[in-house]
Amino acid sequence: DAGVTQSPTHLIKTRGQQVTLRCSPKSGHDTVSWYQQALGQGPQFIFQYYEEEERQRGNFPDRFSGHQFPNYSSELNVNALLLGDSALYLCASSFGTGTFNQPQHFGDGTRLSIL
Amino acid sequence: KNEVEQSPQNLTAQEGEFITINCSYSVGISALHWLQQHPGGGIVSLFMLSSGKKKHGRLIATINIQEKHSSLHITASHPRDSAVYICAVRPSGGGADGLTFGKGTHLIIQP
Numbered sequence: 768d769a770g771v772t773q774s775p776t777h778l779i780k781t782r783g784q785q786v787t788l789r790c791s792p793k794s795g796h797d798t799v800s801w802y803q804q805a806l807g808q809g810p811q812f813i814f815q816y817y818e819e820e821e822r823q824r825g826n827f828p829d830r831f832s833g834h835q836f837p838n839y840s841s842e843l844n845v846n847a848l849l850l851g852d853s854a855l856y857l858c859a860s861s862f863g864t865g866t867f868n869q870p871q872h873f874g875d876g877t878r879l880s881i882l
Numbered sequence: 883k884n885e886v887e888q889s890p891q892n893l894t895a896q897e898g899e900f901i902t903i904n905c906s907y908s909v910g911i912s913a914l915h916w917l918q919q920h921p922g923g924g925i926v927s928l929f930m931l932s933s934g935k936k937k938h939g940r941l942i943a944t945i946n947i948q949e950k951h952s953s954l955h956i957t958a959s960h961p962r963d964s965a966v967y968i969c970a971v972r973p974s975g976g977g978a979d980g981l982t983f984g985k986g987t988h989l990i991i992q993p
Contacts, residue, residue, distance in 0.1 A: 800980060809968055810979030823980055855923045873925035
């Protein structure tokens with residue numbers, strides 16, 4: 768039973784570029800949430816996708832966008848990268864929309880470095 | 883002020899000791915999660931609580947809704963328990979903020 772998988776594991780970009788991160792949820796899960804974790808900090812909620820729509824969003828600018836596909840996998844896109852976007856980006860899956868009252872299964876994350 | 887506060891921030895203990903990590907929050911919640919994060923980033927969900935107490939192996943989690951406080955206990959601690967332990971809450975009231983996380987407690991268990 769595959770857990771949550773994220774790709775790539777590491778990525779280096781320069782300021783102003785665009786990046787796409789990918790997440791495949793745990794088998795049987797239909798909801799994907801994305802988080803940003805700066806070094807030494809707890810994760811911050813970016814947004815959640817269910818039924819191919821963004822259902823909830825944290826306090827992140829429009830440069831952060833996403834998509835969910837019919838197979839429940841998801842992408843996180845960040846445009847016009849800033850140095851402050853350097854972080855570990857975590858994906859978590861669960862079953863059922865808006866249900867942070869369900870256990871969240873996390874991937875190992877994508878470490879994004881902006882030069 | 884962070885809505886979720888954890889204490890201590892750092893904890894070093896000897897193998898076998900009983901460990902307690904605390905989490906206090908300032909908002910009404912519908913659920914509280916305890917997570918474990920190992921070096922390199924991977925996060926494992928340990929518990930999800932809305933009331934009372936849960937136990938899994940050597941780990942015990944308790945929550946007091948009235949006092950807005952939760953504790954994570956580790957009995958007979960082992961070096962492999964060394965990790966960052968993170969408390970996260972789901973605010974109640976239908977807000978669209980997802981989970982709110984504490985900054986984590988960095989635990990080191992020495993042999």
